[in-house]
Amino acid sequence: MARYDSILDTIGRTPLVRLDTFAPPGVNLYAKVEAFNPMGSVKDRMALAIIEQAERSGELRPGQTVIEATSGNTGIGLAMVCARKGYPLVVTMAESFSVERRKLLRYLGARVVLTPASEKGTGMLAKAIELAETHGYFLCRQFENEANAEVHSRTTAREILADFRGEVLDCWVSGFGTGGTLKGVARALKQANPATRVVVAEPDNARLLGSGLAQPRQAGGVPASHPSFRPHLMQGxxxxxxSRLTEEALAAGLVDELVPVAGSEALRLARELARREGIFVGTSSGATLAAALDVARRSPPGSNIVCMLPDTGERYLSTPLFDGIGEQMNDEELALSRSTPGYRFDAVPGGGGVRRPAPEREKAPLDAEAVGFVDETVAAEPVVLFALEWCEFCWSVRKLFARLGIDYRSVDLDSVAYQADDLGGRIRAVLAERTGARTIPQVFIGGEHVGGCSELFDAWRDGSLRGRLEDRGIAYDRDVEVDPDDLLPGWLHPRASIV
Structure with missing residues (x-):
């Protein structure tokens, strides 16, 4: 272990892992696991290299906004670099890329401008150029920036060569996106040993390289959509x-073979990597492995093959990669739960048997201080939310109020302010007695009890919440359209995603 001055110093030096359960007998198949980079992808290398090159050249001024078009991983890497170095970041991204990527970018402080899926990658690139020219942003130009390729010659390739010191590397397998990894690594490997074969994988239904058709370009060299492109599963x-970098790699004779990969095979192998090797990666990694296995099956015993695994599987939770991965217990898991008597949803807590109604308890007298607090607060505040600080349903209510621009008071019963002498618990007992509901949150509007999260959302749907707000003169944004289901916790409602 080591100590570092900055998270940026941890980029690179990723492990080369042997895939014993996949390799044919006698063939040595290794994976370069780029998820070990701090932001979980190979693009961290390029993000730092582009920014530092622009700083050295003076293209990027202190405090200037950085902008780039990205499917997500480059943007996430840039967001990390820009956060550490103090540059604002804007990312343009086609709306078809996974929701997780948008959230990660915004979490890291970037602004995300979505472009229509129908405009594809060329659309998000054109939008980035347009915004950069209009606002004076620094455009990274990852698809043509030589710093993108240079960092892979200087780091990624050298790491691989160091791991094979004294041995022969027979083949290196990669996909391509910006072309930076392809050009940079292939160039350095070929310089070290011209016999090392470079194999490039691409989607079988979108064979841009395999088509043999030249890339059309508009005025100024801006790429137009390639006629062989079709939507495919391999994000990134x-x-x-x-890209220019890919064209340069091809023109330099760095590519020895193209292997088409089916999307279904990419999904299958990404899942198999997790279950057989414990390596958690995304769809593009599964696709690269598919091409590497194709090569391995045709290679003689003793061959050394390396394939690139560009990112982590956490970028793909909302994509087809996770189809069929349930949130609730399946039949097998339910049966396992029921095989022992305790800690079951259908059993009495702490013991066996099926749940039975709790026996009636003698009601304790309500606390006078808590009664006074509830009465005074409900009377004084137009909108009151009795909540728990980190309850997801309480946050769902807060999101609705925020969308509607409603001012409210939140009484967080489990917060430090209400822990002294269990004031929060005493207030909760008063609420349960007054409302007949033992759950939190509970909402009051204009002194009247509305209910919990479900009742509030139902009132918004049927229009009665609007009427209640207007009757009591409570301001809200009448033009907002919101589906409350979208505000519910993701584990409860499949559509819940705030992007």
Missing amino acids: WSPDFI
Whole structure:
């Protein structure tokens, strides 16, 4: 272990892992696991290299906004670098890329401008150029920036060569997106040993390189959508154009073979990597492994093959990669739960048997201080939310109020302010007696009890909440359209995603 001055110093030096359960007998198949980079992808290397090159050249001024078009991983890497170095970041991204990527970018402080999926990669690139020219932003130009390729010659390739010191590397397998990894690594490997084969994988239904058709370009060299492009599953792979860096790699004779990969095979192998090797990666990694296995099956015993695994599987939770991965217990898991008597949803807590109604308890007298607090607060405040600080349903109510622009008071019963002498618990007992509901949150509007999260959302749907707000003169944004289901916790409602 080591100590570092900055998170940026931890980029690179990722492990090369042997895939014993996949390799044919006698063939040595290794994976370069780029998820070990701090932001979980190979793009961390390029993000730092582009920013530092622009700083050295003076293209990027202190405090200037950085902008780039990205499917997500480059943007996430840039967000980390810009956060550490103090640059604002804007990312343009087609709306078809996974929701997790948008959230990660915004979490890291970036602004995300979505472009229509129908405009594909060329659309998000054109939007980035347009915004950069209009606002004076620094455009990274990852698809043509030589710093993108240079960092892979200087780091990624050298790491691989160091791991094979004294041995022969027979083949290196990669996909392509910006072309930076392809050009940079292939160049350095070929310089070290011209016999090392470079194999490039691409989607079988979108064979831009395999088509043999030249990349069309508009005025100024801006790429147009390639005629062979079709939508495919491998996010980050093969945009709808061939980048300059990829064209340069091809023109330099760095690519020995193209292997088409089916999306279904990419999904299968990404899942198999997790279950057989314990390596958690995304769809594009599964696709690269598919191409590497194709090569391995045709290679003689003793061959050394390395394939790139570009990112982590956490970027794909909302994509087809996780189809069929349930949130609730399946039949097998339910049966396992029921095989012992305790800690079951259908059993009495702490013991066996099926749940039975709790026996009636003698009601304790309500606390006078808590009664006074509830009465005074409900009377004084137009909108009151009795909540728990980190309850997801309480946050769902807060999101609705925020969307509608409603001012409210939140009484967080479990917060430090209400822990002294269990004031929060005493207030909760008063609420349970007054409302007949033992759950939190509970909402009051104009002194009247509305209910919990479900009742509030139902009142918004049927229009009665609007009427209640207007009757009591409580301001809210009448033009907002919101589906409350979208505000519910993701584990409860499949559509819940705030992007």
